Amino acid sequence: MPRAQRAATAALAAAEAWFAERGWKPFAFQREVWRAMAAGKSGLLNATTGAGKTYAVWFGALQRRTAARGLQVLWITPMRALASDTARALAQVLPALAPDFALGQRTGDTSSAERARQDRQRPQALVTTPESLSLLLTRADVHAELGSVHTVVVDEWHELIGSKRGVQVQLALARLRRWQPALATWGLSATLGNLDEAMDTLVGAGGGRLVHGRVPKRLVLDTLLPAGAARYTWPGQLGARMVEPVVREIESAATSLVFTNVRSQAEAWYQRLLDARPDWAGLIALHHGSLDRSLREWVEQGLKEGKLKAVVATSSLDLGVDFLPVERVLQIGSPKGVARLLQRAGRSGHAPGRASRATLVPTQLFELLEAAALRRAALAGDIESRRSPDQPMDVLVQHLVTVALGGGFDAEPQADGTWAAPAMYEEVRSAPAYRALTREAFDWALAFAGQGGASLTAYPQYHRLQVVDGRFRVTDRGIAHRHRLQVGTIVSETTMRLQMVGGASLGTVDESFISRLAPGDCFWFGGRLLEFVRVRDLTAYVTRATKKSGRMPVWSGTRMALSDELAGALRELMHEAGQGIYKEPELRAARPMLELQATVSRLPGAGELLVERHKSREGFHLWLYPFAGGPVHLGLAGLLAWRLAQLQANTFSLAVNDHGLELLSALPVDIAPLLDGSAFACDRLEADLLASLDARQLAQRRFREIARVAGLVFGGYPGAAKSARQLQASSGLFFDVFRQYDPDNLLLAQAKNEALAQELEINRLRRTLQRLSTQRVVLVDLQEPSPFAVPLMVERWREQLSTEKLGERLARIVGEV
Structure with missing residues (x-):
């Protein structure tokens, strides 16, 4: 038997023994990865969250180690916090299996002293991020330092593949393969639709092995239904009403994660929970990317040790950080995508044999429909695909x-x-x-x-x-x-450091938010009410506020939009409701709104596009409901306004949400191009789109x-x-x-x-136009705005009205109907 083969066989036996000592038995997919890596193969491991992906690839990497000094294994993660957690997990194996195999960590958080120590004596394995790997590639002696790397693991590949960070990884791998043509590259992913394409993007076309590690795991997706029946909805309508039900859910579990989609929402919900349960001070915490690293690490440690009752978090805790004590996940608002929901659900029951449970908490009635659509798509396995940017x-x-x-x-x-x-x-x-x-x-x-x-x-x-x-x-x-x-x-809005006067650093806030504050203004951050003092050298100095109220900070960022998979499931549910079929509990809870929509207008059926028309004191309203997501609707609204104005001069105001769009015009609109489908033509799409908006x-x-x-x-x-x-x-x-x-x-x-x-998702827009051009347009003239129309009117009014005046106008509309 060749020496390399004997070494691989011994390593496999050692791995089996390590599992047996702990009363465990390796899964078949773990053994499959070990054998593939021993043979020098590359590939992608797609496995359930908490099923043991890390051990599958790490044990495979260890069996490829040699006695040579120098760096041999690179482990790339998308987040610094995930790098720290991963390094700790990998290190647990080394004393028993590879005591002489040194493991290091190198990210933006690594101290200068640790970097210097690594420079003097390079570890055999290094956990790093795409940015830190690129920094290593700038070193004059990089060939000597990285030329000995024979194995690269890219964790959470689904998180990187669709961004320029993923392209950065591709280019770094191309450089490493120049020096080491037999480089073994493995990606890890739990939630991804286009697995073959994702693997080819990482390891090259036709050069990898796709391993499925689907360990039987019970998935529970349910919804916290609001009390009472409402017939109209608008953004944020249910938020405050859902606090007490959320408190009861948190009480029922030892430890819970409460996810929000944006940081400002996390700040608001943390404060709401603390107001509802002041006795939870110290038992609930807040976690998002703008908090100081020391605060985030304190929260993560408290989660791991089971000392916290709940943590309100954003995507900063989405990825594979292992928090075994977490029993429940609650999602405030719709996550807008199946993959994101499954990823967050996987934070609970993060171990083989334990169920994962996610409970959706709607903030408006439309999110009840999205919750039912999400569960239907998730259970059907309709997970979003992610693709690499092309030639940036x-x-x-x-x-x-x-x-x-x-x-x-x-x-x-x-x-x-x-x-x-x-x-x-x-x-x-x-x-x-x-x-x-x-x-x-x-x-x-x-x-x-x-x-x-x-x-x-x-x-x-x-x-x-x-x-x-x-x-x-x-x-x-x-x-x-x-x-x-x-x-x-990674390019974001310029941030300012937030610091107590004469005290500790608290984190970062967007410069644009601070620029709108005057000395003495108060705002919430990290669960504290702070008073703004001054700005000096791009640092915002604050003190503890003595007032009782303040603003919520707003961070710039991409608004999450409805995915294609979720949009399709939502249209299917809408059709069923139009037929009087209300299978899901979420649809039954939203039934008063849906039945009112059917009474004053219509519920769109399969193959139908609902168009509503109404004249008010504001002008002539035209509402369309393609259910294709906000960015698509933004492009579609501009495109339709442009094309309709070419036939008849007019001025339009636009409003969009994930479900539809509004065209408000000063003059009546000839809708013949909508009825005959010519307004949805894909001819000259790019030119018309660029002309329709401020390109x-x-x-x-x-x-x-x-x-x-x-x-x-x-x-x-x-x-x-x-x-x-x-x-x-x-x-x-x-x-x-x-x-x-x-x-x-x-x-x-x-x-x-x-x-x-x-910005406009032109490929999705093209597919949407093709679909709309084949659908039957159902035109309804309204006496008053329908339940579907009101949220779009609110989107437009929010830019013009104070909260009080907006509430008055909503009350008038609901009262009139």
Whole structure:
């Protein structure tokens, strides 16, 4: 028997013995992964949350270890908190199975002393993040440090694949495979629809093994039904009424996680729970990404030790951090997607044999319908797919500078006096996101990274790459330092550090929120009522407030939208309700609203598009209900307004939500194009869409992020960060210069494409138009706004009215009906 085979056999036997000592027995999928990794295979492990994915791949990695010194295993996680938890889990195995195998952790939270220690003696395994891995790639001796890596594990691959961070991982893997062609790469995922495609994106087309680890696990998805019957709904309608029922649910379990979709909602619900149960002070906690790391770690430790009754959290606790004491998960509002719900449900019963339970808490009646649709889609296995971005040029430009810092890459002279990099081109194309990258586009990125492209050649600070001894390198120390400070693709609104006057750091808040405060204003943060004092050096100083009330902070971020899978299940439920079928308890709870909708208007059936029309003092209302999600409806509303106005001059105000859209016009609208389907044509879709909205503003907003990733604008040095206004001005200047003097700049094209794909979801919009063009339009003239129409009116009014006046107008509408 060959030596390698004997070693693998011994490692497998050791793994079996380790499980047996604890009274456990490995699952079949764990053994399958061990055998595949022993044979040098790559792949994707899709397994139930809490089923043992980590041990499956970690034991497989350990059996591949060698006696050589140096780094051998990289474990990539999407979050720093997950990195810490993962490192602790991996370390538990080492004393028994690999006592001489050193494990390290390297993220943005790693201390300088620990980094220095790792530099002196590199561990054999390293838990890190995509950003920290890219930073390692900028080191001059990176080949010596990472060239010995033979195994890479990418945890929570479903969380990375659909973002530029996932592309960053793809490019890093392409670099590692250049040095180690036999690199074994394994991804871990619990909730993903397109598994084969996800595996190919990670390991290359046709080169991996897909392992399913579906351990039988009971999943309970239910809904906390509101008391009483309501016939109208609007955003936030039920929130306060659901506090007492949520308190009772928390009381019934030892430990609960209460998830919200956004940080401001988490702050509000934490305060509501504490107001309802003051005796829970110290027993309930708050966790979101803007809180100081020490506070988050305290909460995580309290969860693990079972010392906390409940934690109100955002997606900061979504991923695979292991909290065994958690019995219940409650979801405030709709999670808007099946995968997100399953991911959060998996935080409870996080061990083999234990049931996972998630209870949805509606904040308006429409979320009752979404809850029923979510359960139906989840039990049917209709999980959302996630796909890699296609050829993001900003990430490529950044990566070229990263590799040039990390020892450089080969340059070949051309007949016209320029330099090319054919070997680097092939390496980049081995990353699936750039599989279709043309040589022309690559050469453009190389020239842009090297000399600033056609419009920036006169500015030395954009001459980042130089050819030295036949290799592209970065020779300017200032350029190198600035690049390392902002490696990565996470670009958010500029934040300010929040600090007590003369005291501790509390976390971060958006600069835009602080800019609206005057000294003496109060706001809630981390469960405390704080009084704003002053801003100095991008730090907001606060004191404990003596007042009793204050604002809730608002953070910028992407609004969660209805997924295709959930939207389809919702349309199916709507059709059933129209037939008088109310199987689910959520539909029965929403029945008064649905029956009123059917009485004053109609419930859309299968193959139908409901269109409502009404004249009020505001003008002429037109409501459509495609049930396709907010971003799609935003694009659709603009598109329809544009196309209808081309036939007859008119002025429109638009409002959208996840269920429908409103066109409010000053003059009557000829709806013939809606009735005959011509308004839904896909011809000239992109051109009409760009003309219908402020395309320049959308593209410019995306360009700010692109300029940051591509290294055009610099966010500032530690302690001297630039403000959002400064960054916006800088990126806006580049945007205008490129539009005027370099219109073929590929970053401009990327900004337009991202605006269409991400802001308006043009691919989903196209599918929606195709569906609508085949549906029968049912037109209803209303005497008063229907239950479906009121939430759309509220979306428009919220920008214009105070809470009091909004309440008065809602009361009038409900009273009139």
